[in-house]
Amino acid sequence: MRRSRQEAGATQPEGASDISLPPLAMVAKVRGALRLAAVDARAQALGIVPGMTLADARALEPELVVTEMDEGADRQWLERLARDCRDWSPRVTLAAPDGITLDIAGVDHLFGGETGLCTQIEETMAAIGMTLRHAIASTPEAAQALARHGAPSIRDERAAIRALPVLALGLDADSTLALNRAGIRQIGDLTVRPSATIAARFGAGAIHALYRLMGEEQAPIDVLRDPEPLHFERRFAEPVALQATIATVFMALLQEAATVLAERDLGGHRFVLTLYRTDGARHRLAIETGRATRDPALVLRLFDERIASLADPLDPGFGYDRIGLFLPATDPLPTSQPSLDGREKDEAELAELIERLSTRLGPGCLLRLAPRDSHLPEQAQLALPAMDVRPPVPWPQPPEGGPPMRPLFLFDPPQRVEVLAEVPDGPPHRFRWRRKLHEVRLYEGPERIANEWWRHKGGECAGQGGLTRDYYRVEDVQGRRYWIFRHGLYEEKPDPQWYLHGLFA
């Protein structure tokens, strides 16, 4: 006998008892009218129930907070909860919109029996803020019905089912109303009547629902499972060593993968190719794409790059007897419609180049420069892998007119220079850099850049915030333009050092 256990989680946070907060309700559009789809405990206490029109609810409680019902998010959340529930049982079924059924046959003893399991699940759900109602019964339908409509504690299961209201059958509203009008209020009233009359009056669905509830009929269950892993493989009776054959097989594998991906509306992010040689050696090659893709030609080209950049080339030896393709990472990729102006094609071409170069050089080698909010010159930019940056962050444009104020190349760390200044606090007169003497012809400055004192402990006190830099833009007699700074003011340090930080055009 299957013993099932069901829990119904309402998507309400537990802190519903807080009086100070206004009541909350979620609305959905039903046949052109806004009706409440879900309400919280505070709203329920005021007599506001799901199914009411929003206008009626507002009349009852003007301060009602209303948000729109997001069924997709609810469904996703339920699925996530259900996946977490697989800690307790391998067979978990969704009972949308707010229920989960666990088949606990043969697993409850691992958690200290049915009571132990219930306590554990209750605690876990309470920890993430879910209110929970649960029941254990011999069929999934009975468990669901008891959890939703039954008494909190059940001694005799059959008696408890008989005591359930007819609403627990899950029939449509008209049939339930008709049953109630006929004086049938409980399941028990229905079981004593001949099934033929019930079927004649309320349809065969009512009979099936009743039988399933009573455990006289078994319904199929749809167990939640992970999608099949994307693993494709070819085995050969004779080892293959010819490049052309391997390429053909690989293309076939990629096409197979593309078909499966297209069926699931997915695109691959990572592709792993494993070549099994006859002597047991394995070659494992992995590539990554910036965007999810299922284009076999593109993936093939990336693999080609990867193979070309290998330190020691692939050696087929006596041939491969197995070739496998595995896709560990995928992303949703709906079928797209190309635009008419061809801009998308341009973008795609560039993205493809970025992928190709990143694959060939390694992902950290192709960079895009992004601005960083710091006035220290060496911290003003971030070099991010071009694969990850999308779309690019714009850089501020300098004001019109005037020479470049920031150098094109920066030394990090800055390079020490010996400087002769006319006055201690003044601009450099001549300086020695890389063992060459440079005579300063033109200069501009100082541009004073303070240290980031707020990052230093006690930096807000005078003299504790680190050294200030005085930057000078200088040009020597040969026309080379440099960015030089004195590290520290004379008030801060008796003998400040000079550094060359950057090179201008």
Added chain:
Amino acid sequence: MRIVDALSVSAALGEAEPWASHIASLDEALGGGLGYGQVHEIYAAEPDDASSTASFAMAVAMGMCQRADRPKQTVLWLRERRWLKSAGILQANGWAELGGAPEQGLVGVVPDTLSLLRAAAEALHCGRLGAIILEGWGKMPALDLTASRRLVLAAEKSGVPLLLLRIDATPASSAARTRWQVASAPSRALPGNAPGLPTFDLTLLRQRSGPSGLHWRLEWDRDRHNFREAPLSGAVVSAPLDRPLADRENAPQQTGGRRHAA
């Protein structure tokens, strides 16, 4: 072993008009301007001119990217990791100060010369790029006649110009269309004795069909994205050729203001 024999090449663009620098003598010497889909070598006169040479290449690349039919083009800058220390880190701020859009730029930092050339050849297949700058230091024995011919063919196919920087190197035979030498030149001082606009001493060392050995002194105007001729006597403050003097005194007010506010 390779899986694919030949990489697919993006469709070649139509023959584009060369980029005119708007300096009559320069354009005339080049027969119209610098051509797209070609390789141009730019040598630094001395290793200390590296940043000037790089800025000149950047300026040319930005000028060549100003095409009305294809806006927002990407410039790819390829560098070798071991020279980063002596060359300095490329700054997007400085790039923007030269008039470029660094957000459209890509920087490739590669481990060795061979991958530098390979990456350039690979990137030349992508017609979406505006220009590629390859920063080469030292002799680069891997860049022989065959390698440079390969780059030329790839550039011709896609129509993307390749600017090949050679720093600390002596000119050697190659398949490039033009060969230049760049040295930094004294700029025209701004009021307050401040260094002025980027100024270059430019020599056309060689070109495939046309005169060579010519010399210019150019200033880069980042707001208009073009060069203009600078007076050769850079040591003194000279009157501008294209604007009245009074205008000049107004213009650098911002600079002076920034100087004192700094």
